[in-house]
Amino acid sequence: VGNAQAGDNQSQQLIKVLREMTDGEAHQAITDFLHSLNIRIDANRAEGEVIERLLHKIREDQQGPKLQVALDFMQRLGELTGDPAQTLSRARALAADFKLDGGALDALGRTLDCLAEYGDISGDIELDFGLIFELHCPTDSGEMIQLCGGGRYDNLVSILGGGETTPALGFAYGIERIASVLEAGANEPPADGDVCVIPVAEADFAAAFTIAEELRARNIATEVSIDGRNLGRSLKRADRRGAALVIIVGEAERAAQMAILRDMRGRQERRVPLAELAGTVAERLNAAEY
Known part of the structure; x- marks a missing residue:
């Protein structure tokens, strides 16, 4: 209650x-306030126009209570930082x-x-700010070596003496x-055709990621559908994207150590043991009809 009252007073x-x-002063103050909360205006709308409308509402007495609630919410939302799980719970x-x-x-x-199932990236991220990425390649011995790395470096300019953070990618x-x-000799082109792995439910994500890793290790372009669509919509999306094969994994398949392999061109599907799945997919993609 105390925090809520303090937020109300600050908003007032x-x-x-x-x-x-x-x-002019109010326009700049609102801009700075929004940016301090990492709020960016939709690119389809002019920032100045949005701020002018907001300023107009601020100066209307009848809009005061609603604006107070909105400002309080934005301020409290902008204060949420820390461990992802704990921050999400607070949000x-x-x-x-x-x-x-x-x-x-x-x-x-x-x-x-x-992201937790995929794992994280270790290393020196002192200069990184936001998204980071790495590209790895397997050697003949099976060891994974890093070929490329980068990310957002918005704070690099200020570290080097600049006045403020500057959007940067490197x-x-x-x-x-x-x-x-x-x-x-690790420059063989990927196998023709794409593969889409569809987990039936969230509980199947880990199994889907494992399948994708095994296929990618064979240089097979593989996508995992994690957008929450139902199976029918996921199949339609995979078809629109030109996937040659779709792999479906659900609770029943995991229990039986199987997966459903669906040919999107022939509209045929069959159950394949997980231990044989990567080899079967590679054979199908390299067949003459693909």
Whole structure:
């Protein structure tokens, strides 16, 4: 209750200050406030237009209570940082406090679970800010070596003496490592055709990721459907994207150590043991009809 009252008081003070400012001062203050909360205006709408409308509402007395609630919510949302699981739990509690639909947070939770299944990237990320990525390649001995790495470096300019953070993206390749991989003959093109792995439910994500890793290790382009669509819609999407084969894994398949392999061109499917799945897929993709 104390935090909520403090937030209300701060929101009231902010509205009062904005009403006393000139248009230019208020416009800049709102811009800085939104950016401090990592809120960006939709690219389809001019930022100045949106802020002008917001400023107009701030100066209307009847809009005061609604704006106070909105500002309080944005401020409390912007304060949520820390461990993903704990922060997501706090975000759900915040949404409940403001009687907001938590569907978007549920979708974010599923994404975090998927990322946890994939694993994380270790290394020196002192300069990284946001998304980071790495590209790896297997050697003849089975060891995975890193060929490329990069990410967002928005704080690099300020670290080097700049006045503020600047949006930046960077990456680098290891030329010697790429040369060694090419010399070893690991430059075979991917097999023709794409594969889409469809987990029936969230509980099947881990099995789907394992299947995808085994196929990618054979240089087979593989996509995992994790967007929450039902099976029928996922199959239609895979067909539209031109997937040659679809692998379906659900609770029954996991229990039997099997998967359903569906030929999207011949509209035929059969159950294949997981231990034989990668080899079977490679054979089908390399067959003459593909």
